[in-house]
Amino acid sequence: MPRTPSPRLVDVARAAGVSLATASRALSEPDMVRENTRGRVQEAVAMLGYVPHGTARALATRRTRTIGAVFPPVDNPIFAGATHALAQELAAAGYTLLLASHDYDLDAELAATRALVERGADGMVLVGLDHRPETLAVLERSGVPYEITWSLDGAGNHHCVGLSHRGASIKVAQHLLDLGHREIAVIAGITNNNDRARERLSGVRDALASRGLKLPAKRVIEAPFSVARGREAFVKLLERAPGFTAVIGGNDPLAIGALLEARARGIDVPGEMSVAGFDDIELAGELPPGLTTIRVPSAEIGREAGRRLLARLEGKTVPRVREMPAPLIARGTTGPAPKGKAWPR
Amino acid sequence: MPRTPSPRLVDVARAAGVSLATASRALSEPDMVRENTRGRVQEAVAMLGYVPHGTARALATRRTRTIGAVFPPVDNPIFAGATHALAQELAAAGYTLLLASHDYDLDAELAATRALVERGADGMVLVGLDHRPETLAVLERSGVPYEITWSLDGAGNHHCVGLSHRGASIKVAQHLLDLGHREIAVIAGITNNNDRARERLSGVRDALASRGLKLPAKRVIEAPFSVARGREAFVKLLERAPGFTAVIGGNDPLAIGALLEARARGIDVPGEMSVAGFDDIELAGELPPGLTTIRVPSAEIGREAGRRLLARLEGKTVPRVREMPAPLIARGTTGPAPKGKAWPR
DNA sequence: CCATGAAATGAAAGCGCTTGCAGTCAGGGT
DNA sequence: ACCCTGACTGCAAGCGCTTTCATTTCATGG
Numbered sequence: 001m002p003r004t005p006s007p008r009l010v011d012v013a014r015a016a017g018v019s020l021a022t023a024s025r026a027l028s029e030p031d032m033v034r035e036n037t038r039g040r041v042q043e044a045v046a047m048l049g050y051v052p053h054g055t056a057r058a059l060a061t062r063r064t065r066t067i068g069a070v071f072p073p074v075d076n077p078i079f080a081g082a083t084h085a086l087a088q089e090l091a092a093a094g095y096t097l098l099l100a101s102h103d104y105d106l107d108a109e110l111a112a113t114r115a116l117v118e119r120g121a122d123g124m125v126l127v128g129l130d131h132r133p134e135t136l137a138v139l140e141r142s143g144v145p146y147e148i149t150w151s152l153d154g155a156g157n158h159h160c161v162g163l164s165h166r167g168a169s170i171k172v173a174q175h176l177l178d179l180g181h182r183e184i185a186v187i188a189g190i191t192n193n194n195d196r197a198r199e200r201l202s203g204v205r206d207a208l209a210s211r212g213l214k215l216p217a218k219r220v221i222e223a224p225f226s227v228a229r230g231r232e233a234f235v236k237l238l239e240r241a242p243g244f245t246a247v248i249g250g251n252d253p254l255a256i257g258a259l260l261e262a263r264a265r266g267i268d269v270p271g272e273m274s275v276a277g278f279d280d281i282e283l284a285g286e287l288p289p290g291l292t293t294i295r296v297p298s299a300e301i302g303r304e305a306g307r308r309l310l311a312r313l314e315g316k317t318v319p320r321v322r323e324m325p326a327p328l329i330a331r332g333t334t335g336p337a338p339k340g341k342a343w344p345r
Numbered sequence: 346m347p348r349t350p351s352p353r354l355v356d357v358a359r360a361a362g363v364s365l366a367t368a369s370r371a372l373s374e375p376d377m378v379r380e381n382t383r384g385r386v387q388e389a390v391a392m393l394g395y396v397p398h399g400t401a402r403a404l405a406t407r408r409t410r411t412i413g414a415v416f417p418p419v420d421n422p423i424f425a426g427a428t429h430a431l432a433q434e435l436a437a438a439g440y441t442l443l444l445a446s447h448d449y450d451l452d453a454e455l456a457a458t459r460a461l462v463e464r465g466a467d468g469m470v471l472v473g474l475d476h477r478p479e480t481l482a483v484l485e486r487s488g489v490p491y492e493i494t495w496s497l498d499g500a501g502n503h504h505c506v507g508l509s510h511r512g513a514s515i516k517v518a519q520h521l522l523d524l525g526h527r528e529i530a531v532i533a534g535i536t537n538n539n540d541r542a543r544e545r546l547s548g549v550r551d552a553l554a555s556r557g558l559k560l561p562a563k564r565v566i567e568a569p570f571s572v573a574r575g576r577e578a579f580v581k582l583l584e585r586a587p588g589f590t591a592v593i594g595g596n597d598p599l600a601i602g603a604l605l606e607a608r609a610r611g612i613d614v615p616g617e618m619s620v621a622g623f624d625d626i627e628l629a630g631e632l633p634p635g636l637t638t639i640r641v642p643s644a645e646i647g648r649e650a651g652r653r654l655l656a657r658l659e660g661k662t663v664p665r666v667r668e669m670p671a672p673l674i675a676r677g678t679t680g681p682a683p684k685g686k687a688w689p690r
Numbered sequence: 691c692c693a694t695g696a697a698a699t700g701a702a703a704g705c706g707c708t709t710g711c712a713g714t715c716a717g718g719g720t
Numbered sequence: 721a722c723c724c725t726g727a728c729t730g731c732a733a734g735c736g737c738t739t740t741c742a743t744t745t746c747a748t749g750g
Contacts, residue, residue: 006487008706019730024708034728049486054464055403056706059735064400066443066464073429075644080425084418087446091453096460098411099444101432108436115441119399119411141394142351227631253627260631282598283628286572286605299420353736364700369738379698401736404705 007048015044027052058120065095067309068116069125070109072194074101076225077281078251079127082149082302086125089306095122104193110135117142123309125149125302129195145312147305151195152321159312161304161322165196168294168326169203172248172276175292175328177211180337181246181274184208185219187233187258189250197222197250200278204248219244223254230257242344245273245337252277252284252293259291259333270335280329289332297324352393360389372397403465410440412654413461414470415454417539419446421570422626423596424472427494427647431470434651440467449538455480462487468654470494470647474540490657492650496540497666504657506649506667510541513639513671514548517593517621520637520673522556525682526591526619529553530564532578532603534595542567542595545623549593564589568599575602583610587689590682591619597626597638604636604678615680625674634677642669 013023018037026033026041033041044050058064067090071079079101087097098121100112110132116124117138124139124146136158139146148160176184186204189197205215218241223229230253237247249255255277259269267273269289277284277293284291301324308318358368363382371378371386378386389395403409412435416424424446432442443466445457455477461469462483469484469491481503484491493505521529531549534542550560563586568574575598582592594600600622604614612618614634622629622638629636646669653663 010706020707021709021731022729025729028708032728037728051459051483051487052463053706055400055409056735057708058400059404059737060706060708062735064464074419074432075422075425075429077420077422077425080420080422080428083425083428083444084420084446087419087444091445091457091460094460096464097444099428099432099442100436101429112436114396115436115439118397119409119441138396142396227627231631256628257631260633264633282572283601286576286602288605288609355736365737366701366739367699370699373738377698382698398736401705402738404707405736405738407705 007050008053009050012041012044012048012050015048016040064120064122066098066119066121067095067123067125067306068098068100068113068119068121070112070116071099071101071127072104074099078279078296078298081299084302085299086302086306089303090310093310095310104190106130106132106135106193110138113138117144122313123147125305125309129153130193145309147309149301149305151199152323156320159308159318159320161301161308161324163296163324163326165199166203166206168278168296168328169200169248170207171328172278172292172294173204173207175330176246176248176274176276176334177207179274179334182213182337183244183246184215185237185241185244185247186215186221187230187237187247187249187254188220188222189225189254190222200250216241225251225253227253227257227260230254231261232257234258234261246334247273247275249275249277252279252281252291255291255293256283256287259287269333272338274334274337276334284329285331292331292334293329294326295329296326300324352395353398354395357386357389357393357395360393361385409465409467411443411464411466412440412468412470412651413443413445413458413464413466415457415461416444416446416472417449419444423624423641423643426644429647430644431647431651434648435655438655440655449535451475451477451480451538455483458483462489467658468492470650470654474498475538490654492654494646494650496544497668501665504653504663504665506646506653506669508641508669508671510544511548511551513623513641513673514545514593515552516673517623517637517639518549518552520675521591521593521619521621521679522552524619524679527558527682528589528591529560530582530586530589530592531560531566532575532582532592532594532599533565533567534570534599535567545595561586568595570596570598572598572602572605575599576606577602579603579606590617591621591679594620594622597622597624597629597636600636600638601628601632604632614678617683619679619682621679629674630676637676637679638674639671640674641671645669
C-alpha cells in the first residue's frame with residue numbers, strides 16, 4: 001500500500017479555505033478564531049486525518065511537552081512504581097515521559113542526561129544525590145528545571161522531593177534497640193554511587209552509637225538489591241560474625257532474602273532473629289510474618305516530582321525541598337531480643 | 346545568574362571560521378570534513394559548550410531517534426523488566442525511550458499512542474493484541490513501524506515478539522493433570538481487554554477438555570494482578586467451590602497470594618494443594634517451596650522488540666513473528682494429587 | 691608549471707509550525 | 721453617510737539544523 005505523505009497543516013488550511021495561521025490558531029488557540037471558522041478547520045482535520053507534527057511545533061514554540069527521567073534500574077519495584085505514577089501524572093497534563101534507566105552507573109547516567117536534554121526535555125527528574133559533576137552542570141547550563149527524587153539535599157541547592165534515609169534508618173535501628181537487641185547486623189545495598197544506601201547504613205551506625213554501641217565492619221555486608229543476594233549475604237554474616245539477634249536489610253528484597261534464608265535454616269523469626277527492611281513493597285505486608293519496614297511512598301514521590309515540575313513550568317514557585325513521610329511499619333518479623341544466647345544456640 | 350542563551354551551531358561555525366554547513370557536517374558526518382577543519386569545529390564546540398538542538402535536527406532529518414512504548418502498568422514487575430531492557434537496548438544505539446503507561450485502559454492507550462506518534466516516535470512498541478481499532482489505525486496511517494509484544498498475532502498481520510500464552514498455559518495444566526489432579530481452580534487475571542489473561546485461562550480449559558474434563562465457572566475467579574488479590578481470590582474459591590486440589594494463578598503474584606493464604610490456613614502445599622503460577626518473577630524461585638510456573642523471558646522480550654525495531658529502521662527485514670521460549674519450571678508447589686478427599690479434609 | 695578531477699566547503703532552500711504585526715471587515719456612535 | 725473600534729484573519733519571518741548543488745581548493749600527472 002503506497003502511503004500518501006501525511007497531510008500538513010497547510011493542507012488543512014487549504015481544505016478549510018483559511019490561511020495557515022488561522023488553521024494553526026484554530027487548533028492551538030481556539031478562542032482566537034470565530035466559531036464558524038474553527039468548525040471548518042476541524043472538519044478539514046477530520047477529513048484529512050491530520051496529525052500535528054510535534055517536532056515542528058516544538059521547534060517553533062521551544063517546548064516539547066516532554067519530561068525526561070533518568071532512573072536507576074526501572075525494574076526495581078520501587079522505581080517502577082514511581083515511573084508509572086510519574087508517567088500518569090504527566091499524561092494527565094498532556095506531557096510525555098522520556099525515560100532512560102541505567103544500572104547505578106554514573107557515566108551512563110550522564111550520557112542519558114545529555115541525551116534527554118538534547119532531545120529538548122522541558123524538565124528532568126533524577127534520583128539521589130550521587131552524580132558526576134557534569135550531570136548537574138549540563139542541567140544547570142541548559143536551564144532545564146529538574147527535581148532530585150528520593151533524597152533530600154541538605155545544602156538546599158536543588159529542588160527535591162524525597163526523605164531522610166538516615167532518619168528513617170535510625171527509626172528502624174531504634175525500634176530494634178528498644179526491643180533489646182544489641183547485636184545487630186546489616187545487609188546494606190551497594191553504597192558506592194548510592195547516597196540512599198549509604199545514608200541508610202550510616203543511620204544504623206548513628207543509632208547504635210547514640211546508645212554507646214558499635215557496628216563492627218564484619219557485621220555489615222553490601223549486596224546488590226535482590227532476594228537472592230539477601231539470602232547469600234545472610235549466610236555470609238552467619239559464617240563470618242555469628243551471634244547477632246537482628247538483621248536490617250538495605251531494602252525489602254534483601255530483608256526478605258534474609259528472612260527466607262533464616263526460616264530455611266530453622267531459625268525462628270522473630271523468636272531467635274528479628275528482621276527489618278526498607279521500602280515496604282507489596283510483599284512485605286503479605287508474607288507471614290509481615291516484614292517490619294519503612295514505608296517509602298515511592299509512587300507518591302514520582303507523582304509529586306511530576307506535579308512540581310509541571311507547576312514550575314507554569315511559572316509557579318514551589319518550596320525547594322519537599323520531605324515525604326517515611327513511617328516505620330512494625331510487623332511480625334521483629335520482636336524482643338532472645339533471652340539467652342543468640343543463634344546458633 | 347543570568348543565563349546567556351545557549352549557543353547554536355551557527356555560533357560554533359563562526360567561532361571555528363567555517364560555514365554553518367561545514368560545522369554541521371563536522372559533527373554528524375565527520376569524514377566528509379578535513380581533519381584539520383573538524384578539529385577547529387570540535388574546539389569551538391568545547392569552548393562554547395555547544396549542545397545540539399535535537400528538535401531542530403529532528404525537523405530537518407525527519408528522525409527523532411526516539412522509540413515510543415505504550416505499556417500497561419509499568420509497575421508490574423514483568424513490564425518493568427522489559428522496560429528496563431528496552432531502554433538499555435535503545436540507549437546503546439543512541440535511541441531514547443518515550444514511555445507511556447496506562448492501567449489496562451484502551452482509551453488511555455489510544456491517547457498515549459497518539460501522543461507518542463505526534464511526538465515523532467520513529468518506532469513503537471505495544472503490548473498484546475487487545476486494542477481500540479483506532480490505535481492500530483493511527484500507527485498504520487502514520488507509517489511508524491511497530492512491534493506487538495507478549496502476544497503472538499495468529500493472523501500474521503503484525504510484527505510481534507511474544508509467546509503462546511495458551512500453549513504455555515496448557516503445559517501448566519497438563520503438568521497438573523499428569524500429577525493426577527482432576528479438580529482444578531483458576532485465579533485468572535482480569536480478562537477484559539487483556540488477551541494474555543484470556544489465553545492463559547482458555548489454555549487451562551483446553552487442556553482439561555482434551556482429557557474430557559470441564560472447568561466449572563465457579564472454579565474460576567478473575568482478579569487484578571497482585572498478591573493481596575490472589576489471597577482474596579483463593580479464599581473465595583475455597584468458600585464457593587471447595588474440593589479442588591490444585592490452583593493455577595494467572596500470574597505469579599496471584600499464585601503467590603494463593604500459596605501464602607493456603608499456608609496461612611494450614612493447608613499443606615503441595616501435599617494437599619498444588620499451586621502454579623505464570624511469569625517466573627524472581628521471588629518464585631526463592632520462596633519455600635519454589636513456585637512452579639512458566640518462565641516468561643520478559644526482559645528478553647523488551648530487548649528483542651528494541652533490536653527488531655532498530656533493525657527495521659535500518660531497512661533490514663526481520664521475520665514477522667518471533668516466538669520466545671516459555672518453558673515450564675516445575676518447582677516445589679506442585680505435587681501428586683492427594684490420595685483421599687480434597688481439602689477441606 | 692598548468693590542466694584536471696576529486697575532495698572539501700559554502701550558499702541557500704527547506705523541514706512544518708507558531709506568532710508578531712498589519713490588514714480587513716462588520717457594527718456602533720454621531 | 722463616515723470614522724473608529726475591536727475582533728478576526730493573513731502575511732511572512734522565524735525556530736536551529738540538514739542537505740542539495742554549485743563553487744572552491746588541492747594534490748597530481750603530464
